[in-house]
Amino acid sequence: MVGTTVGNESSGSLVGVIGAGTMGAGIAQLAVQAGHTVAVYDALDGAAARAVEGIGKRLDSLAAKGRIAAEEAQAGRDRLRAIEAPAELEDAVLVVEAVVEDLGVKQKLFAELEGIVGPDCLLATNTSSLSISAIAGALREPERLVGMHFFNPAPLMPLVEVIEGLATAPELSAAVAALAQAWGKTTVHCRSTPGFIVNRVARPFYAEALRAYEEQAADIATIDAVLRESGGFKMGPFELMDMIGLDVNLAVSTSVWEATGYDPRYTPAWTQKEHVAAKRLGRKSGRGFYEYGEGVEKAAPSYADTLGLERYPAPRLHRSHGKTATSYGDGRILIDIVIDPDGMSTVAIAPAADTPDERLQETIAFLQAMGKKVVILEDVPGLVATRTVARLVNEAVDALYRGDADEEDIDTAMKLGVNYPKGPLEWGEDLGFGYLCEVLDNLEDVYRDGRYRASPLLRQLAQADRLMDAPLSRAPGAALIEELAKDSEADTLLDDFLKEHDPTQNNPDQHQDHQHDNPDKDPA
Numbered sequence: 001m002v003g004t005t006v007g008n009e010s011s012g013s014l015v016g017v018i019g020a021g022t023m024g025a026g027i028a029q030l031a032v033q034a035g036h037t038v039a040v041y042d043a044l045d046g047a048a049a050r051a052v053e054g055i056g057k058r059l060d061s062l063a064a065k066g067r068i069a070a071e072e073a074q075a076g077r078d079r080l081r082a083i084e085a086p087a088e089l090e091d092a093v094l095v096v097e098a099v100v101e102d103l104g105v106k107q108k109l110f111a112e113l114e115g116i117v118g119p120d121c122l123l124a125t126n127t128s129s130l131s132i133s134a135i136a137g138a139l140r141e142p143e144r145l146v147g148m149h150f151f152n153p154a155p156l157m158p159l160v161e162v163i164e165g166l167a168t169a170p171e172l173s174a175a176v177a178a179l180a181q182a183w184g185k186t187t188v189h190c191r192s193t194p195g196f197i198v199n200r201v202a203r204p205f206y207a208e209a210l211r212a213y214e215e216q217a218a219d220i221a222t223i224d225a226v227l228r229e230s231g232g233f234k235m236g237p238f239e240l241m242d243m244i245g246l247d248v249n250l251a252v253s254t255s256v257w258e259a260t261g262y263d264p265r266y267t268p269a270w271t272q273k274e275h276v277a278a279k280r281l282g283r284k285s286g287r288g289f290y291e292y293g294e295g296v297e298k299a300a301p302s303y304a305d306t307l308g309l310e311r312y313p314a315p316r317l318h319r320s321h322g323k324t325a326t327s328y329g330d331g332r333i334l335i336d337i338v339i340d341p342d343g344m345s346t347v348a349i350a351p352a353a354d355t356p357d358e359r360l361q362e363t364i365a366f367l368q369a370m371g372k373k374v375v376i377l378e379d380v381p382g383l384v385a386t387r388t389v390a391r392l393v394n395e396a397v398d399a400l401y402r403g404d405a406d407e408e409d410i411d412t413a414m415k416l417g418v419n420y421p422k423g424p425l426e427w428g429e430d431l432g433f434g435y436l437c438e439v440l441d442n443l444e445d446v447y448r449d450g451r452y453r454a455s456p457l458l459r460q461l462a463q464a465d466r467l468m469d470a471p472l473s474r475a476p477g478a479a480l481i482e483e484l485a486k487d488s489e490a491d492t493l494l495d496d497f498l499k500e501h502d503p504t505q506n507n508p509d510q511h512q513d514h515q516h517d518n519p520d521k522d523p524a
Contacts, residue, residue, distance in 0.1 A: 014039060016089040018109065019098035020051035020082075023126060026154030027096055029055045032076045033068070033155070034183045039083045039092070043099075048082035055080060058155075090116050094179065096148055098126040101251060106130065107138035114139050124148035124176055129199055129255040132165035132192035142167035146176050149196060151417050152244075159416040160185040165192045186416055188409035194259035197405050198417035199252050201424060203266050204391030206249060209237035209384070210269035217380040218302065220289050225301035226375055229346035231385040232339035232421035238289040242282035246275050246289075264450040265395075303346075304364045304374040312362035312369075317349065320386040321435075322442030322452075324379045325352035333363055336377065337385040337431075339421055348375040350383055381446045382439060389427060390439040394455055396424035397433075401457035428461070437462035 013036055017028040020042035031038045032055065042048040056077045063073035086109075089095055095113055099105060110123055117123070123145045125135055136142035147163025160180040164173045177187040190196045195203070209223050217223065224236020241249045250272050257266040275281075275288060282288030290298055317335040318325075325334045333355055336348040347367050351360045364374050377383055382390065396410050405413070411423020428436060437454050444452040454462075 013037065013093045014089070014091050016041065016086075016092040016095040017098065018042070018086065018095065018113075019100075019126075020044070020047040021098065023150065023152055023154060024096075024098035025051040025055055026152065027098060027126065027150055028052075028080065029058060030150075030155050030183055032059075032080050035079075037079045039081055039089060041083045041086055041089070052080055052082045086113060087116055089113070090118065092117055092121050094122045094124060094176075096124045096126055101127060101130060101255070103130055103134055106135045110135060110145060111138045114141070114144075122146065122172060122176060126150055129195050129252050129259070131194075131259070132163050132168065134165075136165045136167055143169040144172065146172050147190075147192065147196070148176055148180065149198075151198070157417070158184075158186050159198075159413060160187050161190055161196050161198065161413065161417070162187050163190050163192055163196055186412065188405060188413045190405045190409070190413075191403065193399075193402065193404045195252065195256040197399060197410055197413040200256055200404075201392065201395040201399060201410065201414055202418050203253060203256060204388055204395060205233075205418075206237050206241060206253070206272075207266070207269060208382075208388040208391055210271050212380060212384050212387070213238075214269065214271055215378070215380045217378045217384055218375065219299070221299040222301040222375055223384055225346060226336060226348045226377075226384045227388065229373070230336060230338050230344050230348050230375075231389065232344065234419040234421075241272070242288035242290055242292075244282070245284055246272055246281045250276050265391075265453070267451070301375065304368075304376050306368060307361060307365040309362065309365040312365045315359075315363040315366050317363070320350075320383045320439070322382045322387070322390070322439035323446070324381055325350055326354065326379050328352065329354070331355045331359065333360065334379075334383060336383040337389050345371075346373045346375060348377050348384060350377040350379045352379060382443050386439060387443060389424075389431070390436045390443070391452070392420075392424045393428035393431075393433075393436050394440060394452075394458055397428060397458045397461065398455035400425070401455050428458075432465055433458060433461035434463075434465035 015031040015036045016039050017024050017031070018041050020040050024040065024042070028038050028040050028051065040048045040051055042051070059068070059073040059076045062068045063070045083089070095117060097106060097109060099109065106125060106127065110125075113123060123139075125132065125145065125147055126149055127135065127147060128149060132145065132147045133142075136145040139145060142165065145165060146168050147161065147165070149161035149163060151157035151159055160177075162173055162177045162180065164170070173189065177189070180187050188197060194200060209227065212218070212223055213220055218226070220238045224238050227233045227236050235243070250268055253266060253268045253272075257263065257268060260266055279285060280287045283292050286292050315333065318332050320334045320336060325332050331352055331354045333352070334350045336350075338344050338347060349363065349367075364376075367374050381387070396414070399405060399410055400407055407425055411425050414420045415423050422430070437458050440452045440454045440458075444450075444454075
């Protein structure tokens with residue numbers, strides 16, 4: 001049996017890193033700063049030496065900024081070296097692989113390493129989507145391989161996914177988690193499933209933005225703004241794909257799609273494929289969904305013009321249930337999900353084809369008087385944030401249903417791995433599983449392509465929401481559902497907020513009655 005003492009080894013113990021790209025160099029820097037001796041190898045001539053030089057410069061930069069002592073930077077340099085061949089790793093306690101995402105390449109590498117390192121050396125792969133079980137299948141002792149998935153940049157990102165293959169010894173999984181925690185990381189555990197936690201659950205964040213763009217819901221910069229400024233995400237999906245690299249992001253999407261038997265939930269978007277084919281790969285190529293370079297101005301979102309109406313009523317806004325506003329036939333205006341009505345700067349709405357222009361203008365003016373920027377979306381099913389959040393919650397629930405990880409680890413992974421404003425399971429409880437299941441069912445009814453099918457567990461949670469006196473939701477969602485239950489016509493995420501912040505209350509002469517010809521109620 002492979003030893004499990006790696007997490008308790010002395011700080012000078014040897015850690016090997018194979019692969020000197022951005023991720024490999026980041027892992028090497030992290031291990032050096034944790035006090036290990038680190039050896040870096042790369043099959044490309046000179047790559048390891050360049051990585052070592054770059055790490056040294058970053059350590060010096062940290063010292064110059066006062067984040068570490070100058071002596072610590074020099075000591076780190078002294079513990080770090082480039083090596084000519086994997087054979088120099090015979091005394092390593094841990095070897096982390098960060099080479100190209102190719103199953104055959106990884107299998108060959110670990111088979112070679114197994115004949116070099118000692119029996120107590122732990123072998124870890126930083127693969128972002130390949131099967132740990134398949135990689136380990138090339139080993140005589142497959143139980144000694146574990147997934148240790150860092151996020152870029154490794155020295156800064158707080159999360160490490162620890163992934164067990166079918167044969168991985170549980171004590172080794174625990175040992176590598178303890179080591180990552182000793183390096184200052186938060187760890188989550190996942191079984192070897194396509195995309196693990198983060199890269200699988202996150203697929204809808206990119207996919208739904210791409211579909212919304214292809215359906216002309218809004219332009220790229222505006223979709224990013226809606227998800228940032230209304231949904232609460234740190235970056236918009238197009239911005240994030242540009243930062244990651246469109247080719248890298250597409251490769252992960254394709255890998256998950258293929259590994260799940262070409263499940264339509266993960267089908268790569270043609271828009272992304274076109275950009276990759278045209279070598280528009282994002283920041284690294286100077287152009288992706290945005291253009292980069294000196295003097296280039298980033299595309300700006302499209303907000304509604306500021307209106308100076310003197311009289312307008314408080315609007316009646318309906319949250320999206322996955323249908324178009326036009327499908328109701330009553331001229332309604334839908335509102336996209338807003339994570340925090342008080343705190344978010346932007347509200348996205350979509351009028352129906354039969355919405356009177358006067359009503360739309362009054363609604364825009366009212367929201368602007370509350371200090372909100374307003375985005376007018378095309379009337380597409382599920383809008384932008386609503387369809388995205390519904391699918392993210394569904395993916396997280398499905399991961400729980402499949403036993404990929406536990407609830408806490410799923411939410412932790414998404415908050416720390418991709419900086420989501422909430423864990424998707426928390427979000428599901430807040431918004432109500434019944435509501436989100438209805439959104440997905442309506443979207444599936446529109447598209448009929450299997451992309452929006454609800455997880456069996458989501459259906460169970462939705463049914464429990466409907467049957468229980470108190471819905472399965474935490475305080476924010478429970479309060480919202482309770483208010484909606486009191487007034488069957490108050491089907492709006494901003495209803496209470498609009499009443500509380502109604503700018504017409506300070507000027508009674510500004511208010512006027514505004515009657516609807518049809519009730520603001522979804523048809524049965």
